[in-house]
Amino acid sequence: MGQYDIFLNDERKYKGKSKLFSWLSKITVYDLYKNEICTVVKDLDFSNYLNYRLEFENGFSKIQSESFIEYYIRNSKGTLSFCLQKGNLIGVFLNDKQVGTIIKNRWKILGRDKYVIQYEKGEVDHLTLIGFAIAYDMESNNELTGIVSWNFGNLAINPVKYVDPKWKPLE
Numbered sequence: 001m002g003q004y005d006i007f008l009n010d011e012r013k014y015k016g017k018s019k020l021f022s023w024l025s026k027i028t029v030y031d032l033y034k035n036e037i038c039t040v041v042k043d044l045d046f047s048n049y050l051n052y053r054l055e056f057e058n059g060f061s062k063i064q065s066e067s068f069i070e071y072y073i074r075n076s077k078g079t080l081s082f083c084l085q086k087g088n089l090i091g092v093f094l095n096d097k098q099v100g101t102i103i104k105n106r107w108k109i110l111g112r113d114k115y116v117i118q119y120e121k122g123e124v125d126h127l128t129l130i131g132f133a134i135a136y137d138m139e140s141n142n143e144l145t146g147i148v149s150w151n152f153g154n155l156a157i158n159p160v161k162y163v164d165p166k167w168k169p170l171e
Helices: 126-140
Strands: 003-008 011-018 026-031 036-042 052-056 059-065 070-075 078-084 089-094 097-104 107-109 115-119 148-150
Touching: 003 026, 003 126, 026 126, 036 126, 052 126, 059 126, 070 126, 078 126, 097 126, 115 126
Parallel strands: none
Antiparallel strands: 003 011, 011 026, 026 036, 036 052, 052 059, 059 070, 070 078, 078 089, 089 097, 097 115, 107 148
């Protein structure tokens, strides 16, 4: 059973837990008072791409992909793109403007991954980024490989969009 501890600014704010006996892969995110915040559900499609639904109380967003290196969500602000970079980095872009990064740890101890998300507040919702990171982990990185393992990340890709190495979120 998959479980997630979700921290914001080094403080645990949410927990995620997979739903047992669910036909499709499904993880629900709860606040610390056990209120359901969102659910990450694998879409019923027969492609090998990452296609998920983020279900919120007031609606849903669809994570879609047409390749193994770029994923997107279309919403009222435009297109939020998640573009794999070399290594364990994912660039987050809103209408081609970089608004965030998601970095996956290289070392996995006891099957536990860690994702660090940086983003521009006001440009993108943190729950959408958390939902994407969970979907990405469910699809690509949830294998158990012993006590300690090393993940080299993407070594031989040409990103669709490149992350600015000097980018930092506005304070």
